Amino acid sequence: MRTKKLLTVSLTAALTIAALTANGVIVSADAEKGTIKVAASATPHAEILEEAKPILEEEGWELDVTVFDDYVQPNLVVESGDFDANYFQHIPYLDNFNEEQGTHLVNAGGIHYEPFGIYPGTKEKLDDLEEGDTIAVPNDTTNEARALLLLQDNGVITLKDGAGLEATVKDIEENPKNIKIEELEAAQVSRVKDEVAFVVLNGNYALQAGYSVSKDSIAHETSDSEAAKTYVNIIAVKEGNEDSEAIKALVDVLKSDEIKDFINEKYDGAVVPFDDSADSEENTDADAAEEDAEAETEDAE
CATH class of the missing domain: 3.40.190.10 (Periplasmic binding protein-like II)
Known part of the structure; x- marks a missing residue:
């Protein structure tokens, strides 16, 4: 029981x-x-x-x-x-x-x-840029450099050799049309689009401004670029x-x-x-290449 x-x-x-x-x-x-x-x-x-x-x-x-x-x-x-x-x-x-x-x-x-993209402000094409026009960019160190590099890639300006990811307006070596680069806090850049020829925007602020990278940007970083990584x-x-x-x-x-x-x-x-x-595959390939090189060295010895 x-x-x-x-x-x-x-x-x-x-x-x-x-x-x-x-x-x-x-x-x-x-x-x-x-x-x-x-x-x-x-x-x-x-x-x-x-x-x-x-x-x-x-x-x-x-x-x-x-x-x-x-x-x-x-x-x-x-x-x-x-x-x-x-x-x-x-x-x-x-x-x-x-x-x-x-x-x-x-x-x-x-x-x-x-x-990162260049978006229209008062103008629609980079070919429309005129003497003294203004382009707004973010003012924080890395994003300003990114914006300037994109402008350089599209023929607007030329930067000094080696400026790279620390480039600022002081590193502009050639500026054929004397474009004024207006440096603003990143969140403010899209808000002046009606006052400047173009704006260069971080992706998130472009979205907030209602821009589509694929439809609205005049130029942007490619998906396989080093910038993306x-x-x-x-x-x-x-x-x-x-x-x-x-x-x-x-x-x-x-x-x-x-x-x-x-x-x-x-x-x-x-x-x-x-x-x-x-990146993992690249690292693996690099490691394998290094191991092969070491093996060849040992064989030679």
Whole structure:
């Protein structure tokens, strides 16, 4: 009789556990993994994060996204520990910010890149540029250089040799039409489009201004360019947190096929998922070549 009672109790317990699991009660323990606080630009970063929320929720993480409209505070709140990560910037900007501000932020994963473009203001074609016309560009170090390099690639100006990613207006060597380069905070550039001949925009601000890279830009960085790899937008965290469970979960979801499909469908080429497999293959090939060279050296000896 006692054995029968024990079997009954065990069966009841098993059924209860199954019911709880089916109703999500036991599974909900995963939901207590914690909250991931991320600072982001509105477009496309916060939009992409919103798409990632339900996927992370299924894995037990709550994603808390706060939108910032500048390029300074998102880094400061991560450095202070108030936020776990931010999503708005590329590596050159991060490196420059760390150097200038003394912060300790690192790249936890590349997610997407946004082709930089030249967009019409009061004029429609670069051939229409006249003596003394104005072109507006971002004024932060890396993005200004990127804008100037794009203008150089399209024959508007010529920069001094070696100016590269630190180029400023002071590095303009040739300016045949004496074009005035108006340097503005990145968020302000699109707002003067009715006052200047052209604007050179970051991808996210182009989207906010209602521009389509594929339809509206006069010229833009190509998807296979070195710029695309250099300016991949990343998840940035304070040094030491890049391998935390929360950050790894966030990066994995943002690099998932679901999010890649969302980006491709929504942004029409203005935002492109970053595929680091090509870089990995290049590194593997380089490593293999190095090993072959070492083997040849050993054989020669």
